[in-house]
Amino acid sequence: MTAFSAIHEEHESNQEEFTPGVEPQPTWCPGCGDFAVLKALKGAMPAVGRSPEEVLLVTGIGCSGKLSSYFESYGYHSIHGRSLPIARAAKLANPGLEVVAAGGDGDGYGIGGNHFMHTARENHDMTYIVFNNEIFGLTKGQTSPTSPKGHKSKTQPSGSAKDPVRPLTLSLASGASYVARTAATNPRQAQEILVEAIEHDGFAHIDFLTQCPTWNKDAKEYVPYTDIQQSDEYDFDVTDRREAADMMYEAETKLHEGEVLTGRFYQDSDRPSYGQEKRSTGEMPQEPLAERYYDEDVEWERAADELIARHT
Amino acid sequence: MTQGGLKWRVSGGSGDGIDSTSQNFAKALMRAGLHVFTHRHYPSRIRGGHTYVEVRAQSTEVRSRGDGFNFLLALGDSFARNPDDEAYYGDEKLKPLYEHFDDLNEGGIIVYDTGVISEEEAQAVGLDEHAEENNWHVYPIDLRSIAREYGRDVMRNTAGVGVTAALVGIDTSYFEELIQEVMPGEMAEANIKTLQAAYEHAQELDQGHDIEVPEGEHDGEQALMSGSDAIAYASLDAGCRFISGYPMTPWTSAFTVMSQHLPNFGGISEQVEDEIAAAALALGASHAGVKSMSGSSGGGFALMSEPLGLAEMTETPVVLLEAMRAGPSTGMPTKSEQADLEFVLYTSQGDSCRVVFAPGNIQEAYEQTRQAFEYAYDYHLPAIIVYDQKLGGEMRNVPVDFFDREPDPDPGAVLTEDELAEAAHDAAGKFKRYAHDAEDGVNPRSVPGQKGGRFLATGNESMEVGHIAESPENRVIQMDRRMEKLDVIRADLDEGDSSNQTYHGPADAEYGILTWGSQQDTVFEAVDRLEARGSDVKALGVSDLMPYPEDEVRSFLESVEECLVVEMNATAQFRGLTQKELGQFGPRMTSLLKYDGEPFEPGEIVDGFEATIEDQEHPGGNMKIVPAAGD
Numbered sequence: 031m032t033a034f035s036a037i038h039e040e041h042e043s044n045q046e047e048f049t050p051g052v053e054p055q056p057t058w059c060p061g062c063g064d065f066a067v068l069k070a071l072k073g074a075m076p077a078v079g080r081s082p083e084e085v086l087l088v089t090g091i092g093c094s095g096k097l098s099s100y101f102e103s104y105g106y107h108s109i110h111g112r113s114l115p116i117a118r119a120a121k122l123a124n125p126g127l128e129v130v131a132a133g134g135d136g137d138g139y140g141i142g143g144n145h146f147m148h149t150a151r152e153n154h155d156m157t158y159i160v161f162n163n164e165i166f167g168l169t170k171g172q173t174s175p176t177s178p179k180g181h182k183s184k185t186q187p188s189g190s191a192k193d194p195v196r197p198l199t200l201s202l203a204s205g206a207s208y209v210a211r212t213a214a215t216n217p218r219q220a221q222e223i224l225v226e227a228i229e230h231d232g233f234a235h236i237d238f239l240t241q242c243p244t245w246n247k248d249a250k251e252y253v254p255y256t257d258i259q260q261s262d263e264y265d266f267d268v269t270d271r272r273e274a275a276d277m278m279y280e281a282e283t284k285l286h287e288g289e290v291l292t293g294r295f296y297q298d299s300d301r302p303s304y305g306q307e308k309r310s311t312g313e314m315p316q317e318p319l320a321e322r323y324y325d326e327d328v329e330w331e332r333a334a335d336e337l338i339a340r341h342t
Numbered sequence: 343m344t345q346g347g348l349k350w351r352v353s354g355g356s357g358d359g360i361d362s363t364s365q366n367f368a369k370a371l372m373r374a375g376l377h378v379f380t381h382r383h384y385p386s387r388i389r390g391g392h393t394y395v396e397v398r399a400q401s402t403e404v405r406s407r408g409d410g411f412n413f414l415l416a417l418g419d420s421f422a423r424n425p426d427d428e429a430y431y432g433d434e435k436l437k438p439l440y441e442h443f444d445d446l447n448e449g450g451i452i453v454y455d456t457g458v459i460s461e462e463e464a465q466a467v468g469l470d471e472h473a474e475e476n477n478w479h480v481y482p483i484d485l486r487s488i489a490r491e492y493g494r495d496v497m498r499n500t501a502g503v504g505v506t507a508a509l510v511g512i513d514t515s516y517f518e519e520l521i522q523e524v525m526p527g528e529m530a531e532a533n534i535k536t537l538q539a540a541y542e543h544a545q546e547l548d549q550g551h552d553i554e555v556p557e558g559e560h561d562g563e564q565a566l567m568s569g570s571d572a573i574a575y576a577s578l579d580a581g582c583r584f585i586s587g588y589p590m591t592p593w594t595s596a597f598t599v600m601s602q603h604l605p606n607f608g609g610i611s612e613q614v615e616d617e618i619a620a621a622a623l624a625l626g627a628s629h630a631g632v633k634s635m636s637g638s639s640g641g642g643f644a645l646m647s648e649p650l651g652l653a654e655m656t657e658t659p660v661v662l663l664e665a666m667r668a669g670p671s672t673g674m675p676t677k678s679e680q681a682d683l684e685f686v687l688y689t690s691q692g693d694s695c696r697v698v699f700a701p702g703n704i705q706e707a708y709e710q711t712r713q714a715f716e717y718a719y720d721y722h723l724p725a726i727i728v729y730d731q732k733l734g735g736e737m738r739n740v741p742v743d744f745f746d747r748e749p750d751p752d753p754g755a756v757l758t759e760d761e762l763a764e765a766a767h768d769a770a771g772k773f774k775r776y777a778h779d780a781e782d783g784v785n786p787r788s789v790p791g792q793k794g795g796r797f798l799a800t801g802n803e804s805m806e807v808g809h810i811a812e813s814p815e816n817r818v819i820q821m822d823r824r825m826e827k828l829d830v831i832r833a834d835l836d837e838g839d840s841s842n843q844t845y846h847g848p849a850d851a852e853y854g855i856l857t858w859g860s861q862q863d864t865v866f867e868a869v870d871r872l873e874a875r876g877s878d879v880k881a882l883g884v885s886d887l888m889p890y891p892e893d894e895v896r897s898f899l900e901s902v903e904e905c906l907v908v909e910m911n912a913t914a915q916f917r918g919l920t921q922k923e924l925g926q927f928g929p930r931m932t933s934l935l936k937y938d939g940e941p942f943e944p945g946e947i948v949d950g951f952e953a954t955i956e957d958q959e960h961p962g963g964n965m966k967i968v969p970a971a972g973d
Contacts, residue, residue, distance in 0.1 A: 109649070144619070
């Protein structure tokens with residue numbers, strides 16, 4: 031009998047189960063794009079057959095970090111930029127968990143950029159949602175890593191002299207095996223993409239455009255948007271790195287020209303996840319490591335038996 | 343035989359096999375029945391650069407490297423890049439010879455490889471004058487040619503060991519046995535031939551010296567172990583199956599041992615992008631139910647400050663290692679210092695709520711690492727082992743019996759699903775992981791994947807189920823609850839039969855020496871010498887740094903007239919901590935400090951004691967005295 035009976039239990043869940051039964055209600059501003067992420071995630075989890083107690087949602091700091099407060103599951107509201115290393119280790123420790131990490135664009139592409147690059151590179155089997163509103167919201171409107179060049183704020187009074195980060199391109203170059211962009215204004219697509227991302231066996235990165243009606247009025251509401259899979263204008267192979275890279279470059283460039291291109295940009299379903307790689311080299315146990323501590327039948331190795339002889 | 347047994351120093355360049363040679367040498371002497379102790383000195387370089395290891399061997403327990411040494415095997419630096427003795431860093435090839443002139447004891451032996459250092463070159467750096475002045479016995483021998491004739495050039499270290507064996511009377515069979523164990527057939531054969539040829543060559547030489555390896559016998563089988571080994575093995579025995587890290591000297595040693603063995607122990611090791619990630623991964627794995635650890639040295643540990651604070655606030659158990667080296671900043675990467683004490687106690691924002699142990703020797707490193715896991719997982723807080731290049735790198739013989747322990751797979755204060763069903767939840771079914779009312783401040787936790795256990799862990803102050811909360815009432819209750827754990831742990835540590843503080847010398851002695859961490863056994867050796875010459879002195883080596891052992895240190899200080907506080911830093915950090923914790927004894931404590939990168943030798947502590955407590959001359963060397971308050 032497993033010590034973690036919530037995992038992979040036959041279960042029909044619904045959106046309501048992922049909604050906290052009592053306070054807190056979201057403190058996001060009216061019209062905030064963050065509500066759409068919450069709704070899409072609540073819709074996606076029942077669709078993939080997961081129940082709240084087999085989900086670990088690890089968030090960073092900022093408005094986006096509060097997602098774990100408003101989503102009913104095991105949650106870890108961590109520190110700025112560090113959700114990914116916490117999340118990926120939890121997945122290694124117990125691969126049965128459905129692990130989702132989430133944070134803002136400053137969190138993921140700025141302060142946590144190194145972790146983003148390496149988690150993508152290692153291709154951990156998890157989902158990473160970046161709330162991209164091109165601004166620092168909770169600290170009241172400073173320029174962020176994705177703010178367009180020339181963006182004026184209290185900390186960049188003459189307009190930012192920096193080109194913004196290209197998150198999709200960065201993700202692809204780093205090694206993510208599923209890369210998509212969706213927008214709060216397109217809830218149906220958002221939920222579909224989240225379902226695909228969660229089901230994807232590898233690192234799935236979603237750049238989620240979440241308008242900030244309070245601090246980033248310039249970005250409007252990311253409308254009108256184009257779904258690149260639906261549009262006749264864009265024809266590319268989502269499994270081809272080079273074609274994906276071109277499509278990403280175009281989407282990133284056009285965002286600042288007022289055209290919002292969303293959809294799936296890259297998917298590699300053949301690449302083994304990090305857990306699979308590590309198990310194949312014998313550097314990770316076949317059974318979930320966490321189970322070991324709660325199973326009385328396990329024989330625990332002793333240093334005295336295995337190692338002391340080499341010192342005598 | 344000379345008084346201190348054999349203190350053999352082998353010197354060469356990085357890459358000349360100094361480390362492996364010395365390890366085999368120490369192991370052979372251990373197998374021959376002697377007690378051994380090694381001290382490493384190496385530069386932060388891959389090839390070239392002066393490096394040496396000392397092996398001290400005697401028939402009784404060895405507590406420290408001793409004072410100086412009495413046998414130098416100078417191989418010369420075969421990777422030397424700089425042939426100019428006027429250069430900033432001197433003539434590298436000859437450093438393994440001339441840099442040892444200051445510390446070689448009167449009547450000592452020098453063997454040097456004329457295959458690398460010519461006799462003219464040795465004369466040019468003043469070997470003859472020094473030898474005459476100090477009555478040294480010098481043996482210029484072409485070790486390289488012997489090695490070339492029977493094996494290959496690189497086996498000149500083996501030739502040096504053969505010469506050593508002949509000069510001081512060691513049975514070469516111990517070396518031959520080891521060579522066969524660690525090398526493949528042909529290479530072993532060539533090494534053994536080289537060893538024997540060198541041995542025979544040296545037997546023909548004039549044996550005018552009086553240094554001889556003593557005879558000894560062990561009660562039981564011994565293991566040659568470093569502090570880093572002991573920490574790693576203790577972690578494995580404590581049930582730790584996850585480590586994450588980033589390489590940094592000297593922490594890398596423990597990380598390497600863990601990484602090599604964890605897969606065979608069913609665990610996982612992760613080398614990651616930086617130390618912030620390293621500590622954060624350990625938290626993630628621990629949160630998911632696995633006993634986990636991470637660690638680094640000063641600069642890398644600085645990056646861990648953030649996750650360390652997160653562990654305190656979310657009450658996520660974790661064990662961290664901090665292998666100190668000389669700072670600030672990059673400092674001296676391969677040199678010892680104890681200057682990270684305050685850093686380890688207080689780094690990260692907010693009030694500290696962590697356990698910190700500084701083991702005094704290799705056995706204590708094992709014991710206290712196991713305790714660190716127990717406290718971390720029973721009380722849900724970070725526990726830190728702070729040690730240094732000295733303790734991590736030095737090797738000693740430890741009875742094999744010592745390691746005959748049971749493993750500890752207990753995940754600590756965790757509820758089962760059945761217990762969770764009975765536990766307190768809020769109206770929506772969220773588990774009160776951070777309930778206000780908790781015995782000893784600890785709420786047994788749930789683990790993700792368990793039914794009935796969902797909660798929110800957060801770095802914010804939180805209410806009982808984990809939601810962010812900023813009310814003053816809740817804040818005070820939660821802070822007090824978390825901090826209570828330290829009081830309970832202190833009481834638990836004080837209750838046990840054994841203490842982590844180690845006493846040495848007569849209980850009623852008039853004077854005291856107080857030290858912490860890795861200097862402990864060197865201080866004890868100094869105390870024995872002081873006693874032997876009539877001083878009335880005892881010592882206390884402190885390991886518990888947080889929660890601080892107030893009662894024990896207060897009793898010790900109350901029992902002495904005056905106390906010397908010995909530590910390796912420039913600002914007397916441990917003395918400061920002691921005054922802060924006890925709120926008294928300022929006028930009773932004088933500091934003896936050292937921060938030149940080299941650990942104290944027992945003789946230096948003897949000198950320091952005489953200069954301060956006994957009001958004699960100022961000690962020589964690189965030591966500094968900070969007088970007691972009011973003096």
